[in-house]
Amino acid sequence: MIQAHNIHKYYDDLHVLKGVDLHIKKSEIVSIVGASGAGKTTLLQILGTLDHFSEGELKIHNTAIATLNRKELAKFRNASLGFIFQFHQLLPEFTALENICIPAFIKKTQKPEAEKRAKQLLKFLGLSHRESHKPNELSGGEQQRVAVARALINNPEIILADEPSGNLDTESAENLHNLFFKLRDEFGQTFVIVTHNEELAEMADRKLVMQDGVIVS
Numbered sequence: 208m209i210q211a212h213n214i215h216k217y218y219d220d221l222h223v224l225k226g227v228d229l230h231i232k233k234s235e236i237v238s239i240v241g242a243s244g245a246g247k248t249t250l251l252q253i254l255g256t257l258d259h260f261s262e263g264e265l266k267i268h269n270t271a272i273a274t275l276n277r278k279e280l281a282k283f284r285n286a287s288l289g290f291i292f293q294f295h296q297l298l299p300e301f302t303a304l305e306n307i308c309i310p311a312f313i314k315k316t317q318k319p320e321a322e323k324r325a326k327q328l329l330k331f332l333g334l335s336h337r338e339s340h341k342p343n344e345l346s347g348g349e350q351q352r353v354a355v356a357r358a359l360i361n362n363p364e365i366i367l368a369d370e371p372s373g374n375l376d377t378e379s380a381e382n383l384h385n386l387f388f389k390l391r392d393e394f395g396q397t398f399v400i401v402t403h404n405e406e407l408a409e410m411a412d413r414k415l416v417m418q419d420g421v422i423v424s
C-alpha cells in the first residue's frame with residue numbers, strides 16, 4: 208500500500224529525514240512515535256504528498272509519487288488519502304454536514320450523493336443529531352469525529368493522522384481510538400498515526416519509533 212525507500216528531506220541545511228524505509232500493508236494500523244523534532248510530522252506530510260522529499264522513492268498504491276505533476280498529485284491525494292489533524296481544521300461557517308461534504312465536492316461528486324454518504328458517516332459515528340450544527344456548537348470529541356467523517360467521505364484507502372487525539376480529554380480520545388479500529392474492521396482502511404499517546408501507539412498493529420530522522424525500531 209505504502210512503500211518508502213531511503214527517503215531524505217532537507218529544509219535548507221537542516222537534514223530532517225535521513226533515509227527512511229517503510230512498508231505499510233493494506234488495512235494495517237501503524238503508529239509513529241518519537242521525541243519532538245524526530246521528523247514524524249515531516250514524514251507524515253511526505254507520505255500524504257503534502258510535502259516533497261529531497262531524495263528517495265515513494266510509492267502509494269504502486270504509483271510513484273515523484274512522477275505525478277501538481278494537478279495529478281492533487282487529484283490522487285483527494286481520492287486516495289484522508290487526513291486527520293490535531294486541530295480538526297473544520298470551516299467555522301459551515302455545518303457538520305457541509306464540512307464533511309467538502310472533499311466530495313472537490314472531487315465533483317453530485318450534492319445528493321455526497322450528502323447521502325455524509326449522512327451515512329454521521330450515523331456510523333453517532334452524530335446524526337448534529338448534522339446541522341456548526342463546529343463551535345459541537346464538543347471537541349464531536350468536532351474530531353466530524354473531521355474523521357470528512358477524511359472518509361471519498362472512501363480513501365489510507366488515512367493519515369497527526370496527533371488526532373492530542374486535543375481531546377481521555378474519554379473522547381479513547382472513543383476516537385476505538386473508532387479507528389472499528390473503521391478498519393468495517394471498511395479495511397489503512398491508518399498511519401503520529402502520536403504522543405502511548406495507549407494509542409501500543410494499540411496499533413505496529414509501532415514505529417523515530418529518532419533523529421530515521422526509524423530505529
Ligand SMILES: Nc1ncnc2c1ncn2[C@@H]1O[C@H](COP(=O)(O)OP(=O)(O)OP(=O)(O)O)[C@@H](O)[C@H]1O
Pocket residue numbers: 218221223241242243244245246247248249250
Ligand atoms: N517547514 C519547515 N522548515 C524548516 N524546518 C522545519 C520545517 N518543518 C519542520 N522543520 C524542522 O524539522 C525537524 C522535524 O520536525 P517535525 O515536525 O517533523 O518533528 P516531529 O517529530 O513531528 O516533532 P513534534 O513531536 O514536536 O511534532 C524540526 O527540527 C523542525 O524544526
